[in-house]
Structures are given as structure tokens and as C-alpha cells.
Amino acid sequence: MNLFNIPSNELLQHLINGLTLGAIYSLIALGYTMVYGILKFINFAHGEILMAGTYAGYYFYYFLYDPSKGAAYTIGIFIAALVIAMIASAILGVVIEKVAYKPLRKAPRLAPLLSAIGVSIILANLAALFFGTKSKKFEYPFNNSSMDIGGSSITPNQLMILAVGLIMMAGLKLFVDRTRLGKAMRATSQNQPVAALMGINVNLIISLTFAIGSALAAVAGVLIALEYKVYPTMGTMAGLKAFIAAVVGGIGNISGAMLGGIILGLLETFGVVILGIPQGLKDTIAFSVLILILLLRPSGILMKNIREKV
Amino acid sequence: MTNKILELKDVRVNYGNIQALKGVNLNVAEGEIVSLIGANGAGKSTLLKSIVGLESLTNGNITFNGSSIRDAGKNRKLNLPTDKIIASGISLVPEGRGVFPEMTVLENLEMGAYLLRDKAEKKRRIEEKYEMFGILRDRRKQLAGSLSGGEQQMLAIARALMSSPKLLLLDEPALGLAPLIIQNIFATISKISREEKVTIFLVEQNAKMALSISDKGYVMETGNIILEDLSSNLLENPKVKAAYLGE
Numbered sequence: 173m174n175l176f177n178i179p180s181n182e183l184l185q186h187l188i189n190g191l192t193l194g195a196i197y198s199l200i201a202l203g204y205t206m207v208y209g210i211l212k213f214i215n216f217a218h219g220e221i222l223m224a225g226t227y228a229g230y231y232f233y234y235f236l237y238d239p240s241k242g243a244a245y246t247i248g249i250f251i252a253a254l255v256i257a258m259i260a261s262a263i264l265g266v267v268i269e270k271v272a273y274k275p276l277r278k279a280p281r282l283a284p285l286l287s288a289i290g291v292s293i294i295l296a297n298l299a300a301l302f303f304g305t306k307s308k309k310f311e312y313p314f315n316n317s318s319m320d321i322g323g324s325s326i327t328p329n330q331l332m333i334l335a336v337g338l339i340m341m342a343g344l345k346l347f348v349d350r351t352r353l354g355k356a357m358r359a360t361s362q363n364q365p366v367a368a369l370m371g372i373n374v375n376l377i378i379s380l381t382f383a384i385g386s387a388l389a390a391v392a393g394v395l396i397a398l399e400y401k402v403y404p405t406m407g408t409m410a411g412l413k414a415f416i417a418a419v420v421g422g423i424g425n426i427s428g429a430m431l432g433g434i435i436l437g438l439l440e441t442f443g444v445v446i447l448g449i450p451q452g453l454k455d456t457i458a459f460s461v462l463i464l465i466l467l468l469r470p471s472g473i474l475m476k477n478i479r480e481k482v
Numbered sequence: 483m484t485n486k487i488l489e490l491k492d493v494r495v496n497y498g499n500i501q502a503l504k505g506v507n508l509n510v511a512e513g514e515i516v517s518l519i520g521a522n523g524a525g526k527s528t529l530l531k532s533i534v535g536l537e538s539l540t541n542g543n544i545t546f547n548g549s550s551i552r553d554a555g556k557n558r559k560l561n562l563p564t565d566k567i568i569a570s571g572i573s574l575v576p577e578g579r580g581v582f583p584e585m586t587v588l589e590n591l592e593m594g595a596y597l598l599r600d601k602a603e604k605k606r607r608i609e610e611k612y613e614m615f616g617i618l619r620d621r622r623k624q625l626a627g628s629l630s631g632g633e634q635q636m637l638a639i640a641r642a643l644m645s646s647p648k649l650l651l652l653d654e655p656a657l658g659l660a661p662l663i664i665q666n667i668f669a670t671i672s673k674i675s676r677e678e679k680v681t682i683f684l685v686e687q688n689a690k691m692a693l694s695i696s697d698k699g700y701v702m703e704t705g706n707i708i709l710e711d712l713s714s715n716l717l718e719n720p721k722v723k724a725a726y727l728g729e
Contacts, residue, residue, distance in 0.1 A: 362584055368535075369574050
């Protein structure tokens with residue numbers, strides 16, 4: 173195959189790079205879209221919730237880190253750190269909702285949005301205050317030297333990101349489609365007062381939504397931290413990109429967020445390769461996509477408009 | 483004397499400065515069909531919402547089966563949240579049906595029995611609803627949003643019955659439906675009352691239909707109950723005839 177004069181081994185390389193980036197966007201985008209689905213509001217503190225969980229995972233990991241105990245131990249504490257990050261973000265997400273958003277549920281829609289921006293500024297600054305502004309390196313728990321697959325070099329971390337992303341997304345989809353609570357979540361997003369009429373505790377479902385969305389963001393945060401670094405504003409750009417991914421897929425739509433993330437990851441990667449956009453201007457791709465989507469298909473690519481029957 | 487299953491005492495609800503309900507007294511006896519008729523904006527839907535806790539009371543109290551479910555006072559034990567009221571045995575078929583449009587017919591029915599943990603019993607109840615409404619069985623895998631208005635109303639009623647309520651509240655079940663379908667819906671409501679031993683409180687603009695199937699009726703005007711009588715008497719009442727029956 174010879175698409176745009178890119179040799180096939182390089183094409184595979186870019187594809188894997190794009191998919192890995194996309195999987196991370198998808199994981200973060202799910203939180204935006206789930207919260208939007210239920211509360212019709214964008215949680216602009218989502219990126220900072222990701223950052224906070226990542227710090228929790230980071231400190232847990234280095235509290236127990238001991239290279240002399242061998243590879244299995246390191247991987248073990250890494251998995252534990254991932255779980256700690258998820259729990260920390262989940263709790264933080266739920267608390268933020270109770271403190272900063274719930275009292276504003278009946279307020280004009282701009283109020284919770286501003287509250288969210290305020291929370292995000294507070295969290296980033298608290299992190300700078302307590303953890304310092306210097307970025308921290310989260311070492312790979314395994315040997316990350318790249319492997320040669322089909323002529324392209326792929327790192328174990330990339331494979332892990334793809335695997336973890338896939339498992340999390342498949343798990344979420346199963347939860348939402350098949351379980352009693354997952355169905356209650358969908359019902360609540362489709363019609364909140366009627367969901368309450370089914371006996372659903374709507375506040376509990378809202379908390380659950382924040383918990384799951386935040387936990388998924390923490391997973392993305394730890395995966396990003398392995399590839400890059402941990403720092404107080406690490407969630408800002410990742411959060412913005414993921415928000416764009418959620419809009420691309422159709423905000424409020426779970427499959428849309430997954431697809432939007434993958435599309436955005438691929439566009440960013442291939443935009444650099446095919447259009448020759450310099451690496452430094454890579455971020456313009458995502459924002460151009462946002463503008464185009466808002467102009468051409470503001471409801472997103474997967475959103476179908478079901479009209480209410482009278 | 484029959485047992486009062488639902489009792490509203492001096493219920494007032496305000497929206498800002500507007501009084502939507504101005505002190506409503508009303509009761510529904512066990513096993514009866516009671517209808518509340520009135521024009522658009524009279525406060526009928528507000529009344530139903532206040533019973534299930536979707537509106538707060540400014541004054542008064544609502545009891546169900548003898549215990550308080552909504553209260554204007556500060557005591558939280560007398561003022562239950564919606565999910566607890568549903569759990570105590572009330573179901574509401576909301577105005578405009580309120581089916582979950584992007585869930586299948588089957589999933590909508592399952593949501594109706596959300597509080598029921600017994601899977602076998604849930605299955606049995608679904609089967610029972612399929613027997614009652616054959617069309618729902620045929621469409622069980624379709625998205626509820628793709629059903630016709632009449633079918634959605636059937637689904638909304640079936641879903642409300644999934645929790646095996648003692649009291650079924652219906653908010654304008656005839657709204658926006660063709661006359662033939664309205665007849666069908668009302669025949670179904672009357673059948674449910676006979677066969678399922680469910681007490682029914684029905685709010686409706688279609689006064690003739692509502693009064694023809696109910697035992698007792700209330701007439702509401704701008705937040706007040708202005709008449710209360712046996713439905714058969716209301717159907718003959720000259721005032722009701724002139725204002726609501728178009729005769």
C-alpha cells in the first residue's frame with residue numbers, strides 16, 4: 173500500500189501512534205459526555221480531576237517503589253497505583269459535584285459552568301502549592317524499549333494504552349447497556365423527572381456518573397504520565413482536546429465520545445504526516461476540527477435527532 | 483366507610499409569585515377511579531407532580547395509605563423524595579407519556595420495575611404486560627421513540643404498572659391522540675381498575691371520557707377545586723355541561 177507516498181511500515185507506525193493518542197482522548201472524553209448527558213453541562217474541571225488522580229497514583233507508586241524487589245512487584249504496585257488514581261479521582265469528582273454544582277442545579281446554565289472553571293483554577297493552583305510546579309517523571313513499570321512489529325517500532329506502553337483503553341471502554345459499554353444501574357443512567361440522561369418516577373434515586377445516579385467519568389480520566393492521566401510527565405496543568409490541554417473529541421462524536425453520546433477520541437487522535441497524527449503541519453502547530457488541528465464540526469454538524473457525527481412524538 | 487388511600491389537605495404550590503394551587507382538599511378511596519377535570523393551566527399537572535414530589539408544597543400535607551408523603555413543614559420524615567414515594571406504591575404516567583425514547587420497549591418496561599430485585603418476578607410482570615398489550619410484545623426490541631403516540635401511551639401505562647402500584651396516577655392520557663385511540667386507552671384504564679385492583683386518579687381535559695369511566699370527579703379552575711361529586715352527577719350538572727362537555 174502506498175497512501176500519500178507513505179511507506180506501509182510507516183503508515184502502520186502512524187496508525188498505532190494515532191490510535192494510542194485517540195484511546196487516551198476517548199477515555200477522557202467519556203467523562204465530559206456522560207456528565208453532559210445527565211446534567212447538560214460541561215464539567216470544565218474534568219482535566220484537573222484527571223491531574224489530581226494522577227498525582228495520587230504517582231505518590232502511591234513512589235511510596236512503595238523499590239526496584240530491588242523485582243519486576244513483578246513493580247508491575248503490581250503500578251496496577252495498585254492505577255486503582256488508587258481511579259478511586260482518588262472518583263471521590264474528588266463526586267465531592268466537586270456535591271459542593272460546586274449541585275447547589276446550582278436550578279440556577280441559569282452559565283452559573284455551574286463558571287463554577288466548574290473556578291474549581292479547575294483552584295485545583296491546578298492547589299496542586300502547584302502542594303506538589304510544586306516542577307514536573308515529575310512517572311517511570312515505566314516495565315522495560316519500554318520499542319519492539320519491531322511489521323517494520324514499525326511500537327513500545328510496550330503503546331500496547332498497554334491500547335489494551336487498557338479497549339478494556340475500559342468495552343467495560344463501560346457493557347455496564348451502560350446491560351446492567352440495572354447502567355440502564356438507570358441512560359434513563360436519567362433521557363428524562364430526569366421520569367427517571368425519578370421509576371424509583372431511581374437521581375442524585376445517586378449523578379454521583380455515579382461523576383465517579384465513573386472521573387475514574388476513567390484518572391486512567392488516562394496515569395497513561396499520559398508514563399509517556400510524558402506529571403504536573404499541575406497536565407489536565408488542561410488533554411481536557412480541552414478530549415472535550416473536542418466529545419463534541420466531534422456528539423456530546424452526550426457515549427459511543428460518540430469513544431469514536432470522537434479515536435478520530436481526533438488519528439487526525440492529529442496524520443495531519444502532521446500528510447499535511448506537513450509542523451509538530452509545534454499540532455494543536456491547531458484539534459481546534460480547527462472543533463470549529464469545523466460546530467459549523468457543519470454541531471450535534472456531532474453520531475448524534476441522531478429523535479423527535480418527540482405528539 | 484371506605485379507606486382513603488390518598489388525601490390532600492389544603493395543598494398550596496407557588497411558582498414564584500404565582501399560586502398554582504390555592505389550597506386543594508381532595509381524597510381518593512381505595513379501589514375507586516377518581517377523575518380531576520379542568521382546563522389547560524388550571525393546575526392539574528402541578529397537583530400530580532406535588533403528590534409524587536416533583537413539586538414542593540408551600541402549604542398543606544399529602545398522605546398516602548394514612549402516612550404523610552409530602553408536607554410543607556420542615557420535618558423530613560413527612561416529606562419523602564420521589565424515589566421513596568414510588569417505592570411506597572404510587573406510579574405516575576406523566577403528561578406527554580415520557581417514554582425513554584432511546585431505550586427499547588423492553589428496557590422501558592424494565593425501568594418501570596427498577597426497584598424490584600427479583601429477576602423472575604420482573605420477567606413474570608413483563609410477560610403479564612405483553613399479555614395485556616399485545617402490541618408491546620411485537621415491538622419489544624424497537625426503540626420507544628419510534629412508536630406511535632397511542633403505542634407510547636400504552637407503553638407508559640404498562641411501565642407504570644410494572645411496579646405493581648396500589649395507586650396509579652395518570653396525567654392527561656388522551657392528550658394529542660386520535661378519538662379511536664382515546665377510547666381504547668380509556669377502556670384499558672377501566673379494565674386495569676377492574677382486573678388489577680389498582681386505585682386510579684386521573685387528570686384529564688377530556689371531561690366526557692374521564693367522567694364516563696370514573697366513580698367520582700373533581701372540577702378544578704385556576705388552582706381551586708370548585709366542584710366535587712359522583713361522576714354520574716357531574717355528567718348531568720348544567721355548569722359542567724356548559725363549561726366542559728360542550729353541550
